Amino acid sequence: MEGNDVKRISRLTAILTQLQTKRRLTATSLADKFGVSTRTIYRDIKTLEKAGVPVLTEEGKGYMLMEGYRIPPVMFTENQANALILAEQLVLKNKDASFIRDYAEAIDKIKSILRYSIQDKANLLAERTRYDEALNQERNSSNLSELQSALTNYKLVRIRYINKEGSTTDRIIEPFAILSAENWYLIAWCRLRKEFRFFRPDRIQNMEVLSENFEPHNLTLQEYFDKYQ
Structure with a gap:
């Protein structure tokens, strides 16, 4: 097998992996990632389609795999x-x-x-x-998994929160981002204060993820920092 053939097979496999892990990908982003032209990506997508992979094309938006389609698990080195x-x-x-x-x-x-x-x-x-x-690391919270789920599903969260001064308040928040420094921090829109606030999960005394959804905040994390920090 020629070297170019090996490279192409490797790229096709990588594109499949990318399609399974990302909801939508553009030809431009794939071309940049693999260092090839968009024309090459178009050919690769057609090759995958001919091989029976259900790649869907949204005009002007990019490619995605048909809902429910799964490729065999990738073998790790x-x-x-x-x-x-x-x-x-x-x-x-x-x-x-x-x-x-x-x-x-x-x-x-x-x-x-x-x-x-x-x-x-x-x-x-x-x-x-x-x-x-x-080995003996202190565990001071157990809220992160539920907060991650609320963030990605745009679910409101009701919390009882104690601040650094020791005051307790009940709030409804809209999770936006999660950061890690010495501790975990949640950035969320606080409906009580009507602004974005930082919350430490270990200071949340009680928490309930509500069934009600909130309208997603239309900005990236970097745009948040540019605007509010």
Whole structure:
């Protein structure tokens, strides 16, 4: 097989992966990512279509996979599997218990699709790798997973929040972004204060994700910082 053929097969596989992980992709963004022309991407998409992959084209918007279509799981290399195991130790430093639980469950699912030879090595590495600061890390919240879900599904959240002065208020918020520094921080539109506010998940005493949706805020995270910070 010629070198160009190998490159093209690799690119086609990568495009499939991208289509499965992103809701919509443009020919321009794919061309930039893979360092080829948009004409090459057009040809690649037609090749995938001829192979039976249900790629949908939205005029002027881009490409997406038909709802419900799934490609077989990607096989990780040994080095990629090792990187995930090391990342797991860094996740254990996190102060939110729900985040740690969800990551551990995701790692277990990833391990289940590894080839047995890599799976055994990944398990060995997990047993032999420890990040000292992670061993006895204090967990001071368990709200992050629900906040992530509320953010991506545009759900209102009712919280009882205690601020740094010790005052408690009941609020309804519209989650916008999640940041990590020494602690996790949630940026949300506060309906009580009628402005964007920072909230620390570990200061949320009670929380309920409501069934009611809010109108998505039409700005990116960078645009938020440019406008409000």
